[in-house]
Amino acid sequence: MAVTTPPAEANQRTSRLTGVRRAFAPVAEARGMTRTMLWIGAGITLAFVLIALLAPVIAPYDFDTFQANGKRFPQLAPPSRDHLMGTNVQSTDVLSRVIWGTQTELKVVIVSLIISIGVGVPLGLFSGYFGGKLDRILVLIMDALLVFPFLLLAIVIAFLLADKVGQGILTAAIAITVVYIPLYFRVVRNHTISIREEPFVEAARALGAKPMTIIRKYVFFNVVQNVPPLATLNAADAILTLAALGFLGYGIQPTEGAEWGYDVNRAVSDAASGIWWTGLFPGLAIVLLVTGLTLLGEGLSETVNPVLRKRPVAPVDLEATRSIEIEEQ
Amino acid sequence: MASKGTSLRKYALVRLALVIPMLFILLTMVFLLMRVAPGDPISAALGGHAPQSQIDEIKAQLGYDEPIWKQYFQYLGQIARGNLGTTITDRRPVTDVVRENGAATLELTFYAMLVALIVGVTFGLLAGRFRDTWIDGTGRLFGIVIYAMPVFFLGLMAQLFFGSYLGWLPTSDRASPIVEATMETHTGLFTVDSLINGDWDAFVDSVKHLILPAVTLGLVTAGVFIRLIRVNVIRTMKDDYIEAARARGIDERSVVYQHAFRNALVPVITVVGLTVALLLSGAVLTETTFNWPGIGKTLVVYLQNRDYAAVQGLIVVFALVVVVASLVIDFVNAYIDPRIRY
Numbered sequence: 001m002a003v004t005t006p007p008a009e010a011n012q013r014t015s016r017l018t019g020v021r022r023a024f025a026p027v028a029e030a031r032g033m034t035r036t037m038l039w040i041g042a043g044i045t046l047a048f049v050l051i052a053l054l055a056p057v058i059a060p061y062d063f064d065t066f067q068a069n070g071k072r073f074p075q076l077a078p079p080s081r082d083h084l085m086g087t088n089v090q091s092t093d094v095l096s097r098v099i100w101g102t103q104t105e106l107k108v109v110i111v112s113l114i115i116s117i118g119v120g121v122p123l124g125l126f127s128g129y130f131g132g133k134l135d136r137i138l139v140l141i142m143d144a145l146l147v148f149p150f151l152l153l154a155i156v157i158a159f160l161l162a163d164k165v166g167q168g169i170l171t172a173a174i175a176i177t178v179v180y181i182p183l184y185f186r187v188v189r190n191h192t193i194s195i196r197e198e199p200f201v202e203a204a205r206a207l208g209a210k211p212m213t214i215i216r217k218y219v220f221f222n223v224v225q226n227v228p229p230l231a232t233l234n235a236a237d238a239i240l241t242l243a244a245l246g247f248l249g250y251g252i253q254p255t256e257g258a259e260w261g262y263d264v265n266r267a268v269s270d271a272a273s274g275i276w277w278t279g280l281f282p283g284l285a286i287v288l289l290v291t292g293l294t295l296l297g298e299g300l301s302e303t304v305n306p307v308l309r310k311r312p313v314a315p316v317d318l319e320a321t322r323s324i325e326i327e328e329q
Numbered sequence: 330m331a332s333k334g335t336s337l338r339k340y341a342l343v344r345l346a347l348v349i350p351m352l353f354i355l356l357t358m359v360f361l362l363m364r365v366a367p368g369d370p371i372s373a374a375l376g377g378h379a380p381q382s383q384i385d386e387i388k389a390q391l392g393y394d395e396p397i398w399k400q401y402f403q404y405l406g407q408i409a410r411g412n413l414g415t416t417i418t419d420r421r422p423v424t425d426v427v428r429e430n431g432a433a434t435l436e437l438t439f440y441a442m443l444v445a446l447i448v449g450v451t452f453g454l455l456a457g458r459f460r461d462t463w464i465d466g467t468g469r470l471f472g473i474v475i476y477a478m479p480v481f482f483l484g485l486m487a488q489l490f491f492g493s494y495l496g497w498l499p500t501s502d503r504a505s506p507i508v509e510a511t512m513e514t515h516t517g518l519f520t521v522d523s524l525i526n527g528d529w530d531a532f533v534d535s536v537k538h539l540i541l542p543a544v545t546l547g548l549v550t551a552g553v554f555i556r557l558i559r560v561n562v563i564r565t566m567k568d569d570y571i572e573a574a575r576a577r578g579i580d581e582r583s584v585v586y587q588h589a590f591r592n593a594l595v596p597v598i599t600v601v602g603l604t605v606a607l608l609l610s611g612a613v614l615t616e617t618t619f620n621w622p623g624i625g626k627t628l629v630v631y632l633q634n635r636d637y638a639a640v641q642g643l644i645v646v647f648a649l650v651v652v653v654a655s656l657v658i659d660f661v662n663a664y665i666d667p668r669i670r671y
Binding site: 160287 | 362492607651
């Protein structure tokens with residue numbers, strides 16, 4: 001029992017499976033309100049995913065259809081049997097735009113999550129494990145990015161990319177990504193630093209395991225547990241950011257797809273005349289989807305970590321980061 | 330006491346010194362983003378149809394024809410001297426834009442923060458105190474829903490209900506046109522200026538205009554406070570000294586109110602600092618929704634006109650505000666909590 005032997009190659013598959021099972025065990029064990037939150041959140045999120053996938057089937061019209069059978073839809077018509085959520089100033093069907101909007105939001109969020117996890121997690125792992133000068137520089141840059149108001153950063157990126165890449169899903173996703181990479185970096189890096197000093201990692205090092213092997217086999221699985229709750233909460237945040245970008249005119253080109261934030265912006269001018277349906281429904285869609293994702297994320301983070309110690313935004317975390325940095329100096 | 334004083338001063342100095350690299354990185358980042366990114370900001374701002382000679386002339390005026398490293402040092406030097414550049418589209422110094430529109434943003438964010446603190450602290454403490462009861466459930470649900478609510482959507486709904494439907498409150502601008510035109514400005518804050526002028530009607534008018542935007546932005550920000558304070562109360566209630574207080578036979582009420590709440594509220598100062606960034610982002614959206622003539626709305630206009638110089642200058646302003654806010658918060662924290670020292 002003196003030294004933990006690293007698992008032989010043959011055992012790798014089973015050990016990985018138990019790792020996965022162990023990671024999911026808290027979800028099954030969740031009780032009380034956490035469990036309720038988890039399931040309600042999962043339900044709402046799933047419902048939106050289904051709506052996005054089935055949009056071509058369930059949406060009555062295309063997102064930019066303003067006429068049927070050669071007859072133009074009425075402008076700003078209140079909800080009726082023909083148009084369950086009414087029509088907007090361009091005579092398009094609000095219900096259809098809300099449904100197609102689901103697809104846009106999820107596309108952007110998925111692309112941005114993949115990029116930000118794909119960049120943030122490896123950077124955090126290497127930076128945390130190897131330390132040194134590169135780590136210092138990365139921490140400084142990421143901290144500077146974190147200090148900056150998220151939305152403003154996203155706006156600036158979208159503003160700059162609008163000329164080069166054009167306004168679209170990719171531009172929006174990149175703008176959002178830049179905002180979230182530092183979050184993953186910070187959480188993964190700080191966790192890696194604490195894992196690096198654990199006896200089992202030291203044992204592996206003593207046995208002559210290469211750094212890459214240690215990172216892959218020992219550090220990664222311990223650190224990666226933090227990612228799903230963070231990713232879910234980020235997805236919620238990303239939707240809000242996208243909607244805000246859309247509201248300010250930097251989201252998706254109106255010709256490319258329906259976007260909820262853009263629709264709410266167009267509805268502001270309707271509000272003065274008491275027209276509520278053009279803004280209410282896309283707005284509610286945002287609130288509902290973000291609520292679902294938040295409930296799911298909060299539930300996950302509370303199950304993975306009942307003491308609430310490693311919340312990315314909790315002030316205690318900042319103190320911890322600072323003390324780690326001071327210790328290093 | 331003397332040693333406390335010196336160590337606090339030392340902390341303040343070290344902290345101040347640490348601001349410099351942070352500022353430097355932020356400014357460099359803004360420069361890299363705005364200037365090194367390929368593209369032609371000048372022709373973009375002039376609408377893309379300006380003759381080449383005019384473009385060259387403005388480029389030379391702004392120093393955009395110099396090599397990039399030279400531009401970088403010019404840019405840093407200008408900022409150090411308090412010059413934030415001149416907008417391309419309407420040739421205004423950015424500092425003037427800040428002076429003219431800053432007060433509106435300050436007024437909006439100040440009252441929004443007030444609303445956020447009152448709502449956030451109350452709900453957060455209650456939710457944390459009565460963990461896993463219906464109060465906690467309601468508080469958390471409110472926290473989550475309000476977090477999920479884009480500030481512009483909440484603003485739109487408020488406009489629809491209190492503006493169009495009930496007709497109680499105005500939904501745009503800082504004051505009625507007459508009040509705005511006749512207001513004698515001292516601070517630029519309408520609620521303060523009207524009182525200084527002794528003009529009660531103007532005061533009521535500006536408060537009426539302020540209510541919807543400030544409450545909207547405040548409620549959205551309150552979500553952050555609720556979540557964090559709740560967590561803090563729960564964590565504090567588990568601490569040893571709470572146990573110790575209970576063991577000494579102090580009754581539960583004063584354990585909670587005197588010991589737990591007070592300590593749970595200390596981090597709120599830090600959170601206030603963190604929310605400054607959030608408030609600024611929120612202000613951009615709120616000002617756009619309520620046609621509130623602050624820096625945020627001005628920024629959006631310059632963004633639409635593709636005025637790189639104006640966007641750059643205003644972004645620097647936002648960065649400076651955030652850095653200064655975090656500095657102030659750290660000083661306050663260090664003053665309150667003697668454990669925070671280098």
